[in-house]
Amino acid sequence: MTTETNKIPYKIYLEEHEMPKQWYNVRADMKNKPAPLANPGTGEPMTAEELEAVFCKELVKQELDDTTPYIDIPQEIQDFYKMYRPSPLVRAYCLEEKLQTPAKIYYKFEGNNTSGSHKLNSAIAQAYYAKEQGLKGVTTETGAGQWGTALSMACSYFGLDCNVYMVKVSYEQKPFRREVMRTYGAKVTPSPSETTAIGRKILEEHPGTTGSLGCAISEAVEAATSQEGYRYVLGSVLSQVLLHQSVVGLETKTALDKYNIKPDIIIGCAGGGSNLGGLISPFMGEKLRGENDYQFIAVEPASCPSLTRGKYAYDFCDTGKVCPLQKMYTLGSGFIPSPNHAGGLRYHGMSGIVSQLYADGLMEARAVEQTEVFAAAVEFARVEGILPAPESSHAIKVAIDEAKKCKETGEEKTIVFGLTGTGYFDMYAYESFNNGTMTDYIPTDADLAAGFASLPKIEK
């Protein structure tokens, strides 16, 4: 399918002037728009005014805009992007050789910045709009810390306060990311904490708790709404985040176009959907407009299978149930992934955009188990040199599967996948894999039923 020359370099870098100057809003080309965010009390669509109590004004505008296809990237954000972007589109020559596949494999590598992932693409945008609005700072939650790290870098750049509620068990057991955040000037609070009403309540009810992401979200939202000059920001799931992450897909498309390469399959790992949505957006736009066809594959952990085993329904975005409801593929906000699950991709739901595209049959989803994911990660690391994040390795696993199929069939497919980040802060997980003590977990139907029982009763 591809008409390529022999001259494809190992890494395709764009020139500065080729970098995107606008984000692409895939919703503008979707016939079936994602369902609107809903008020958790009434089930009615959230108004801009309601959302602005929690989120920055300009970001609310972006969240609600499902018709404008291209949105200008402010110059200040473009300048910041130039510090760590464009990210390379890498031709995986060594992996192809190892697999002895006729497939051509490319990956867009987003790990070459201190946050270690694609998260910085949206963090800098959200910090910028907070600064523009004249805010003092922002609040957020973080689990393992990728998002918190990215946000602390962005806030440091714009001189904003950055208050991060970090799940207590991560705060204590994973001090490295905590210290990266502190190095960037962020205030990192182990959650639950005494600094919020909800935190105090939880500590009273569960004195020994090590915290949860849901609790940290609730504390971060309370901290934002109870202080003058603060707003809450979120690193995935929201449509605004996918908009900012479209920079990944746009760069990928420009790089491929430079060498006249047309991908057949585009693969991304899927937790909340921000990396996947950003990577596929411009290609999906072509598919939606009938200009080109591509096969899209979302890869999720078998232990947290929102697309492959979840329900498409309105659900709470947080376990504290303070955020707006979103219609999405979800396991229920009460679903808790097995503690043996390493790495991220633990979110119970999925971006509304990705959910709608999946519901409309425009993309596929696969669930994979973590030991096979780590085996793929190690195979990749040894030939391509990059130590991948566990999250990113979900995409590697399926890319390798597809390349092996090509070997069987002899098809010379072009496969592109998103390598979202590096695994430097995930060495405990690698250690358990190296030692052979890592296990798999697939939730039973009863586990899923317990999660679904937490879905709100309001259905639209």
Place this chain on the structure above:
Amino acid sequence: MTTETNKIPYKIYLEEHEMPKQWYNVRADMKNKPAPLANPGTGEPMTAEELEAVFCKELVKQELDDTTPYIDIPQEIQDFYKMYRPSPLVRAYCLEEKLQTPAKIYYKFEGNNTSGSHKLNSAIAQAYYAKEQGLKGVTTETGAGQWGTALSMACSYFGLDCNVYMVKVSYEQKPFRREVMRTYGAKVTPSPSETTAIGRKILEEHPGTTGSLGCAISEAVEAATSQEGYRYVLGSVLSQVLLHQSVVGLETKTALDKYNIKPDIIIGCAGGGSNLGGLISPFMGEKLRGENDYQFIAVEPASCPSLTRGKYAYDFCDTGKVCPLQKMYTLGSGFIPSPNHAGGLRYHGMSGIVSQLYADGLMEARAVEQTEVFAAAVEFARVEGILPAPESSHAIKVAIDEAKKCKETGEEKTIVFGLTGTGYFDMYAYESFNNGTMTDYIPTDADLAAGFASLPKIEK
């Protein structure tokens, strides 16, 4: 001095075809050659045959060759370089703005590979020549683990055994790099160990010891020389390593030349001298040939000041005294840096090439204290986005000092420094800085005298 346009991008990347195809051997242009390695027993120059018992044949040839200016980079190494090189030459626009300096600051960033540093440039070359020689594997030592990580990646690529003796205290307290090495298939042994005679002897004499780099070197050398098909490899100090690291300087020079930029000051951190030597080599060549003049500054920790306070003398390269003697600036192999010293650059001596250049007045050296180094690191991280390794931050500190001088004088100097790596595995050091508990240490004259007392009696 610089005639630059307004069009310098944030990051200058070379095209694949612009990457170096030969290493540059600065010794060829040195009037005063580095003194030859000497036999620790006789003081006589080591012969190729003697060296080949420990090191790979082709590497011995490179070690002894002080006349050939350019040495071809084998195609297999060039191909590997293409996976993670060229590294970007970054214009530090944000740092310049923060400092309000008229200076133009550039840094060559070597941290964007899984080893997290420039070490991979020589590791892949050494692994290649070991493979070419038909060896089964190589042995080495590692402290914090940068070199071991790089070597394990290189050996994995060529299918070589990689046996790393890791200082026991690091093995136990810094498990992350250990696991990166294991992920790449290396066998990592805490040193001292029961696997060697010297290890058993040390364990018997000092049962509770947590090890030292000197002991790990001795074990690695013993393991190489006592097994069929193995050789010992080293990540710094040796002339062959500086030869391989010249790829850093050559890329830097090509990138600057593309934009017609002539640096005034070139700065590198100096432990064993491999990064510094590699970065400055092609520029130093021009200076040696009288074609151009540059100011070169080596930056070392005040706690381990081999250039600024050491003696220029023949010394042991290892505390186990099994390696050849080298004439170098040294604190004596018995010198032990204060335990409060974070990060690398703990080596008692200095590359023979760098030592001779320094002795001949061709470059300067400065010693800096670690709290001011970390302050510079944090300042840099917050505006330039990259979390630097403590080692690299020594160069940052002096680059900032020089840029501030330019602010005072109004001079628009062009400053280039080497940013050798990232600090992801150094977060305990950052934590102590963030908490205000980091301290400085400058050895007393008595401390130095104790180190000098360990110098060998054989002087040439």
